[in-house]
Amino acid sequence: MYEAYFGLRGKPFQLNPDPSFFYGSRGHRRAMAYLEYGLHQNEGFIVITGEVGAGKTLLVRSLLEKLDPKKIVAANLVSTQIDADDTLRLVAAAFGIPSKHLTKSDLLLAIEAFLVSTTAAGKRALLIVDEAQNLTPQAVEELRMLSNFQLEDHALLQSFLVGQPEFRAIMQSPEMVQLRQRVIASYHLGPLDxxxxxxxxxxxxxxxxxxxxxxxxxxxxxxxxxxxxxxxxxxxxxxxxxxxxxxxxxxxxxxxxxxxxxxxxxxxxxVTPAALQTDAFSPRPAAVVEASTAGIDLQRLLANPEAAKVLAGAGAAFDTARFEERLAVLERTLSTTLNALGQLLKAAQQQATTTESGGQGK
Missing domain, CATH: 1.10.8.60 (Helicase, Ruva Protein; domain 3)
Incomplete structure (x- = not known):
């Protein structure tokens, strides 16, 4: 809309990650160096974490732009909270491996056969998992098991795990000890100065x-x-x-x-004006349900940095970046809680009606 007015060829601040706009800050250059180092090692896991919106996806896409498809077969997988078997099917689909109706054992054999044929053709297989913080421990274990595939002394698959800061905490859990032993480099991508x-x-x-x-x-x-x-x-x-x-x-x-x-x-x-009404924060279940059905946007209220500071009472020390990272979880929790409260309220009303009818019958 404003491009012609300022004599620009296109939109400079689009939100979609576009490798042609990649800016190599100190942090981004270092993260890219870790990824390139991982490619040179051709084994194990590289872990890159960063705040929401820090440029992790753009970093990965910029790396993919540099790869020679004649030498590296890359698959990019955006993870969700799915079970281990579905994780393997998503990996297969990302590499173009037919997996319909295959049992887990047959699926593993199909993936291994693909990796062996790729290596035999003089190519390397690279799996990039974005939003890695969504992986369940079982899904992570399946990815680790895939890293065991070898041809003689050469690893058949290398993986990059890219996720939000909480993935660093997940990595420190006891059940991740075997994965940590396979991580050859890790880097956290921070904000620009x-x-x-x-x-x-x-x-x-x-x-x-x-x-x-x-x-x-x-x-x-x-x-x-x-x-x-x-x-x-x-x-x-x-x-x-x-x-x-x-x-x-x-x-x-x-x-x-x-x-x-x-x-x-x-x-x-x-922030919507209605969201500031005190009834929306009343501890009474009925008031909370009414707030939900009235269309009060609690997520947008809490997403606002100034409103969040007031609600948290944290003043200037309030960490907005970390707060926003938890918004998605908070929204799901609020939705589940409101639905449960609504069901309880409905059950209570039905019980009251039943009791009243019984009393009148007497």
Whole structure:
């Protein structure tokens, strides 16, 4: 919408991971070095973790862009909480191995046969598992067992596990000791600092032909960093709205006032006025059920950094990044709790009706 106004060839701050926009911050370069080291080793597991929106998926896609398909057969798997057998079927499907109606033993044989044929053809098999924090312990064990496949003294499969910070805690659990012994490198991808945030914004703009229109004030850059906390996905979301705001206001310069205006608008969009009603937080089951059926958006309320600080009473020490990582789990918990409360309330009402009818019958 604003691209033509600023003379840009495309949208610079899209949220979808695009390897052509890859920015090599210190952290991203180091993470890429670990992945490339893992490829050179051709065995074991490489573990990459990072905050939500830190650029893990873009990192993986940028690596895949570099791979020679004549030498490496790569499969990218986005994990969910499924059982171990389904994990093996997803691995088979990712490599294009027919698995319909196969028993687990036959499925393992089919995967091993594929890996052997791949190695015999002078190629290497690489499995990339994204969202690894969703893997169950049984699923992780199945992946570890796949790493046992060998041809003579050569490993047939190498795996990269990419996930959110909680995967690091999962890795330290007692049942993961055998997997930890197979990990040859691990790295945590953190947020950008102020200078990197500045360079990141200009890099993405330059990728679409930016020539300084609009210009960004230094204070505006600093405020974008403060608002986004250096998380690339948040930077993209804020900057896209800033570009739109500058276009609508016919401005050729991004000031700190514009950034503040946009960030305030985005905060307002995340909280509905009804969500601030005290009844929504009443301990009475009926009130909680009423809050749910009235359409109060509890997730969006809790996702708002300022509202979260107030609710948690944590002030400036509140860790918004970690809070947002738990939102998905929190939303599921709230939904389950509200459904259970609704059923209890319905049962209580039915019981009261039955009791009242019985009393009248007497």
């Amino acid at each position: 102020l200078q990197e945030t500045h360079a990141y914004i200009e890099h993405r703009l330059s990728c679409v032909g930016w020539k300084g229109n609009p210009s960004f004030d230094q204070e505006a850059m600093r405020e974008i960093f403060n608002v986004s906390q250096g998380i690339p996905r948040r930077i993209n979301a804020v900057c896209d709205r800033i570009m739109l705001g500058a276009f609508l206001g016919e401005q050729r310069r991004v000031s700190v006032d514009l950034v503040n205006q946009i960030s305030a608008e985005m905060r307002e969009e995340q």
